[in-house]
Amino acid sequence: MPDTEVDKTSAAVDALRRPAAAPAGRGGRPRDAHRDAQIMRAALDVLIEIGYDRLTMDAVATRARAGKATLYRRWPSKEALIAEAALCAGADSTEAVPDTGSLRGDLITMLAGAAEHIDESHARAVVALLPILPGNPELAEIVRERFLTEWQRLLQPLLARGRERGEVHPDRDLDLLALVLPSMAFYQTVFAERPVDPPLLTRLIDEILLPLAASPPHPRTG
Amino acid sequence: MPDTEVDKTSAAVDALRRPAAAPAGRGGRPRDAHRDAQIMRAALDVLIEIGYDRLTMDAVATRARAGKATLYRRWPSKEALIAEAALCAGADSTEAVPDTGSLRGDLITMLAGAAEHIDESHARAVVALLPILPGNPELAEIVRERFLTEWQRLLQPLLARGRERGEVHPDRDLDLLALVLPSMAFYQTVFAERPVDPPLLTRLIDEILLPLAASPPHPRTG
DNA sequence: CACTTATGGAACACTTGAGTTCCGGAACTG
């Protein structure tokens, strides 16, 4: 898990883990930290392929070329491993806020640069995690908050600057605006099986977000 | 399952069922057809509360006040029962296409009249069903197609008429337009836990769909 | 070197839940 994560998520991830390896200096084989990421990557792949219900720890261990005991030395349960794997699937962006001179340029630049963590597999991982959320309210809260805030944190600075430039109508609710792209992208991921690739995002920006941002609410022209 | 369903879904539902009860006339107690709907209602409730992973046939039977054998006389497996329950959760609307004289009026009237099947529990049921879709491509296809087409079938006639009235810009792609509301409603359901109630829908219509419909794509005013 | 900890693979324990069968009673036919 990258160390730029918010405290709340770090605490949640800690709660998903077993006690750490033996401290250095006592002798003994050191724990290979790379294995954690490899195991989680394998877990995520299996999760996306066959879903949470059919996923077994045996399958994850085989995929990761690890012993099952290696998995259980790190995570106390299947649920904990899968939860952490899905939470870590999309790293936070450390992109600087672009300033291309136009809202369209900013949006396209930002989303191109942030392709890694709006990667479709993140959305699929979250979808695959949805079924266990009813039984785990803390995790549900973190997943929801994280998924909601990620896109919004990316989009709101751009929309705000667009408003200053006069590209976003002054009466526009930026919170609501920032929901449009993630909503449509997520819907595509879940239902349309259309890859959320740069051409699609560009189309959504051009045909949906930009015209909407520039228009006033409640046009009532009809 | 209402008999207005498309053939594909009916075939899919038939495939989810065990052979029917003994034909009438042979004597023996008749099967109570009301129990089917009651059992599925119970299944849906449990599904939404605790998710597919934790749902047990015992829990559904208890909730439905039925014997487990009663469930298995109708459905061959847990998966089949849950799949049919979720598919039937939202009945198709038989609403007439409203004509209020304005796109806004049409949208609000249609969505108010169709509240039953855009009920949030339908979306939650579909979400809860997502985990079994990777292992069941036919069902996945039906769920996706059905969920996609339902809102679109409702919205497209209204948008088309709006275009005739000059309320929808002639360059507007109606397929894409018809995706905006369902996308945002679904996102709210899954992540924001905000009830998709008439005030929210009205707000989405006023602040998102109507201004968007009236505006041309690619404004490039920035 | 002895001692320690981590590893993968295998064997193991056990419980949970899907699915099946049984049975007394209910609801039907001829």
Next chain:
DNA sequence: CAGTTCCGGAACTCAAGTGTTCCATAAGTG
């Protein structure tokens, strides 16, 4: 009436999968 099918509740079967333990080997410390 006898025979038939459905019902709910209970008992049952069994295997799959979670989670645990074992062990030879590997990778460290002092």
